Amino acid sequence: MSRMVVLTGNHAVAYAAKLARVDIVAAYPITPQTSIVEKIAELIESGDMDAVMINVESEHSALAVCYGSAIAGARVLTATSSHGLLYMHEWVHWAARARIPLVMAVTTRTIGTPWNIWPDHSDFMDQRDAGWIMGFAADNQEVLDMVIQGFKISEDPRVYLPVMIGLEGFILGHTATPVELPGQKIIDEWLGPRRQGFLVDGREPVAIGNLAWPEDTEEIFMDLQKSMREALTVIQEVDREYSKIVGREYGGSVQCIRCSDAKYLAVSMGAWSGDLIEAINNLREEGYPVGVLRIRFYRPFPHSEVWKYSRGVKGVIVFDRAISFGAWGQIYTDLVASMHIYTSKLPFITDVIAGIGGVNITYSDFYELVKNFIDRIERDEEPPRFTWYHKRR
Amino acid sequence: MYSRKSPLPYKMRDVVLPGDAACPGCPIPIAWKVLGAVFGEKMILVIPACCSSVVVGPYPYSSIKASVVHVAFASAAAVASGIAEALERRGITDVYVVAWAGDGGTADIGMASLSGAAERNHNIIYIMYDNEAYMNTGIQRSSATPYGAWTTTTPIIGKTEHKKDVAKIMIAHGIPYVATASIGYPHDLYAKLERAKSIHGFKFIHLHAPCPVGWRFDPRYTIKVAKLAVETGMWILYEYYDGKLRISGPSKPFIDSKRRKPIEEYLKLQGRFRKITPEKVEEIRKYVDENWRWVKLLS
Ligand SMILES: Cc1ncc(C[n+]2csc(CCOP(=O)(O)OP(=O)(O)O)c2C)c(N)n1
Numbered sequence: 001m002s003r004m005v006v007l008t009g010n011h012a013v014a015y016a017a018k019l020a021r022v023d024i025v026a027a028y029p030i031t032p033q034t035s036i037v038e039k040i041a042e043l044i045e046s047g048d049m050d051a052v053m054i055n056v057e058s059e060h061s062a063l064a065v066c067y068g069s070a071i072a073g074a075r076v077l078t079a080t081s082s083h084g085l086l087y088m089h090e091w092v093h094w095a096a097r098a099r100i101p102l103v104m105a106v107t108t109r110t111i112g113t114p115w116n117i118w119p120d121h122s123d124f125m126d127q128r129d130a131g132w133i134m135g136f137a138a139d140n141q142e143v144l145d146m147v148i149q150g151f152k153i154s155e156d157p158r159v160y161l162p163v164m165i166g167l168e169g170f171i172l173g174h175t176a177t178p179v180e181l182p183g184q185k186i187i188d189e190w191l192g193p194r195r196q197g198f199l200v201d202g203r204e205p206v207a208i209g210n211l212a213w214p215e216d217t218e219e220i221f222m223d224l225q226k227s228m229r230e231a232l233t234v235i236q237e238v239d240r241e242y243s244k245i246v247g248r249e250y251g252g253s254v255q256c257i258r259c260s261d262a263k264y265l266a267v268s269m270g271a272w273s274g275d276l277i278e279a280i281n282n283l284r285e286e287g288y289p290v291g292v293l294r295i296r297f298y299r300p301f302p303h304s305e306v307w308k309y310s311r312g313v314k315g316v317i318v319f320d321r322a323i324s325f326g327a328w329g330q331i332y333t334d335l336v337a338s339m340h341i342y343t344s345k346l347p348f349i350t351d352v353i354a355g356i357g358g359v360n361i362t363y364s365d366f367y368e369l370v371k372n373f374i375d376r377i378e379r380d381e382e383p384p385r386f387t388w389y390h391k392r393r
Numbered sequence: 394m395y396s397r398k399s400p401l402p403y404k405m406r407d408v409v410l411p412g413d414a415a416c417p418g419c420p421i422p423i424a425w426k427v428l429g430a431v432f433g434e435k436m437i438l439v440i441p442a443c444c445s446s447v448v449v450g451p452y453p454y455s456s457i458k459a460s461v462v463h464v465a466f467a468s469a470a471a472v473a474s475g476i477a478e479a480l481e482r483r484g485i486t487d488v489y490v491v492a493w494a495g496d497g498g499t500a501d502i503g504m505a506s507l508s509g510a511a512e513r514n515h516n517i518i519y520i521m522y523d524n525e526a527y528m529n530t531g532i533q534r535s536s537a538t539p540y541g542a543w544t545t546t547t548p549i550i551g552k553t554e555h556k557k558d559v560a561k562i563m564i565a566h567g568i569p570y571v572a573t574a575s576i577g578y579p580h581d582l583y584a585k586l587e588r589a590k591s592i593h594g595f596k597f598i599h600l601h602a603p604c605p606v607g608w609r610f611d612p613r614y615t616i617k618v619a620k621l622a623v624e625t626g627m628w629i630l631y632e633y634y635d636g637k638l639r640i641s642g643p644s645k646p647f648i649d650s651k652r653r654k655p656i657e658e659y660l661k662l663q664g665r666f667r668k669i670t671p672e673k674v675e676e677i678r679k680y681v682d683e684n685w686r687w688v689k690l691l692s
């Protein structure tokens with residue numbers, strides 16, 4: 001039986017791990033991820049969750065332990081943030097390139113220096129080329145649902161890749177909201193037992209990770225790319241199946257709000273999408289034909305979905321909460337490239353870098369930025385291609 | 394004294410197949426044959442970046458007929474711990490998880506993950522095969538390189554610090570089993586692995602493994618050099634468990650310093666000590682005496 005509870009985003013991760021019947025959790029504390037680890041420890045020690053918690057000495061070992069447990073047949077979860085994620089980066093690549101299903105929650109936090117514990121997407125985005133399926137939730141309910149969906153996607157034979165779920169620190173991580181917990185039985189039935197491509201449990205000799213010649217290595221990574229493409233389908237399927245058992249459907253890789261008749265699109269990812277949607281709702285009331293395209297899964301990049309919704313629009317404004325220094329925001333770059341697959345005539349596309357270092361971006365910021373963008377195009381003015389929207393303290 | 398012993402009770406080639414990629418005289422396959430004798434196919438070797446990652450041979454082949462998991466350089470202990478926990482959870486009790494790492498992967502970059510895994514007392518056997526430098530990358534110094542030795546990063550004056558004593562560090566962790574061993578004494582290694590196999594929890598074995606390429610000696614002398622290390626007292630074989638250190642058979646004759654061979658006999662076979670000065674030899678002698686004093690203190 002499902003039930004309503006009040007949970008922070010971090011606790012939603014812990015309850016999702018419990019519902020997914022995770023066998024082993026290895027993690028290392030870091031603000032703002034810490035309460036995930038603490039909650040899981042509490043659930044295990046109180047006997048509410050049947051799992052093993054391994055309190056490792058570093059994030060590098062956290063993912064290494066998870067990797068070991070996962071290849072030996074356990075369902076595992078880890079969680080980290082920012083510097084912890086960077087510290088384990090070697091293993092982020094390793095886990096994906098070895099095609100090991102597992103799930104990691106990333107409670108996002110700005111990368112230092114300077115020391116900063118507030119959320120942007122710099123840590124999450126730093127992992128984008130590692131071969132993980134990368135989802136990003138927008139509210140605590142979605143955190144819970146996405147972690148559970150993450151296991152299903154990760155363990156799908158067409159995918160067999162690790163899954164990373166992002167949630168902003170504090171904004172979701174430490175803010176309690178009502179969350180519906182699905183019943184254990186329906187999740188058990190839907191998720192089923194652990195599945196993986198190969199198993200190293202000593203019952204038969206298996207070698208994994210041997211030195212490989214360039215051509216063999218390349219084939220392995222070509223296969224990874226192929227699985228990424230298949231994952232686009234799997235993500236849609238999983239979301240649809242999940243909606244049948246819990247009654248919530250998100251739209252797969254993207255969620256589009258007020259898109260059907262939109263002439264303009266505002267693109268975002270993460271919790272601030274809520275503020276953006278509110279701004280768009282008000283702009284709609286004022287007659288602006290604008291919708292929000294929210295990226296739920298950033299990797300694989302949902303290029304066909306982006307095209308589906310952006311085809312024929314006049315302008316796209318992208319909100320990036322991270323930047324590839326010397327270039328642009330990552331979502332912008334991928335969006336432009338995706339659209340270019342389908343057309344050589346691009347609409348006006350602008351990239352707004354905002355909320356870096358955890359700077360608070362509110363409903364009214366979005367309202368002004370989107371309104372301004374549309375007004376300029378309607379006045380036949382060329383909007384800027386790139387803006388770093390900064391607010392002083 | 395060991396030459397009269399009966400052959401080891403195993404079929405050496407069951408697990409370690411011919412056709413590996415080791416250099417002539419490499420100590421690694423020598424030790425693996427003993428591992429194979431003890432664990433058979435029911436062994437999961439966890440190997441970080443090191444010569445051994447090459448020795449098993451390239452994909453899609455493997456020269457080891459047991460499971461092998463290659464892992465990032467610093468992570469042998471961590472991955473082995475994860476595997477052991479998963480096996481335990483799945484009720485698999487007849488498979489042994491063996492982390493097999495070099496001195497660099499253990500004493501340097503892997504020290505934190507080793508210490509963490511030991512403190513948590515996961516049920517694994519960790520073997521540090523010690524060829525006393527980073528051989529895979531071309532003979533650079535490690536913290537386990539001995540004083541005075543030439544390496545490509547101590548190219549002219551030799552190493553100016555003594556060897557890090559990892560077994561001692563592991564004893565301080567209070568784990569159930571610590572031993573030193575040498576590829577020159579396979580019976581002794583066999584017995585130690587058998588004991589380690591029978592103990593639940595974290596087991597650490599520091600295995601001395603002379604490397605002809607890196608130490609600059611003729612490949613036919615691998616065993617001779619290994620034995621000389623013990624006979625000169627440079628390398629002391631012991632076990633530590635139940636709060637007590639026990640000096641192992643091959644090292645027992647050398648408790649009495651008068652019965653030890655002069656350390657020059659060991660040094661002169663190796664090109665890496667070619668330029669060592671008498672003062673430095675004297676410094677090594679002091680280090681050896683200090684090690685013996687410490688070992689006797691605990692036994
Ligand atoms: C993180 C990282 N840093 C450096 C390396 C390069 N590297 C590979 S093996 C090795 C030395 C290994 O030395 P050791 O552990 O003593 O094993 P050996 O090669 O001597 O058998 C180094 C430095 C690496 N693979 N990964």
Ligand SMILES: [Mg+2]
Nearest residue numbers: 495496526527
């Ligand atoms: Mg070495």
